[in-house]
Amino acid sequence: xxxxxxxxxxxxxxxxxxxxxxxxxxxxxxxxxxxxxxxxxxxxxxxxxxxxxxxxxxxxxxxxxxxxxxxxxxxxxxxxxxxxxxxxxxxxxxxxxxxxxxxxxxxxxxxxxxxxxxxxxxxxxxxxxxxxxxxxxxxxxxxxxxxxxxx
Numbered sequence: 001x002x003x004x005x006x007x008x009x010x011x012x013x014x015x016x017x018x019x020x021x022x023x024x025x026x027x028x029x030x031x032x033x034x035x036x037x038x039x040x041x042x043x044x045x046x047x048x049x050x051x052x053x054x055x056x057x058x059x060x061x062x063x064x065x066x067x068x069x070x071x072x073x074x075x076x077x078x079x080x081x082x083x084x085x086x087x088x089x090x091x092x093x094x095x096x097x098x099x100x101x102x103x104x105x106x107x108x109x110x111x112x113x114x115x116x117x118x119x120x121x122x123x124x125x126x127x128x129x130x131x132x133x134x135x136x137x138x139x140x141x142x143x144x145x146x147x148x149x150x151x
Contacts, residue, residue: 017068029061049123056130063137070141071101074148108136 019025043055078094081087112132119125144150 017072021065021068033058049126053126053130056127056134060130060134060137063134063141067137067141067144070144070150071097073150074144077148077150104140108133108140111136 041051041054043051043058074097075094078087078090078097082090082094087093112129115132116125116129119128
């Protein structure tokens, strides 16, 4: 689920991250998507602010899910290498990754709030903030893949 949809303090995000990937949460996401489809919202043809916001929300959910999967994969890889002894500093690296991810979330949110504030006088404030969140989330996913040599 997207972090912007569920406002949580960073100290709660990490412990609950896996919860958002549970089957019942995925079922809820599917239900909401079906409701949106039943309402006739076609993201390829979205015209109104509400429709664009809903479609941007879907894109952010997808980007956030991809980031969460890569983040978990990176942590798991570091833990595995620490456990089998093939990497003497991987346990420390895994803890640094957790710390870095928490800081990155704070940075991303603050940066996108600045984008929102810059656009606050117009109707583009929500789309601008959502585009910021989507772009930064996709960029972070790419960074983690490259840094930790993940597919």
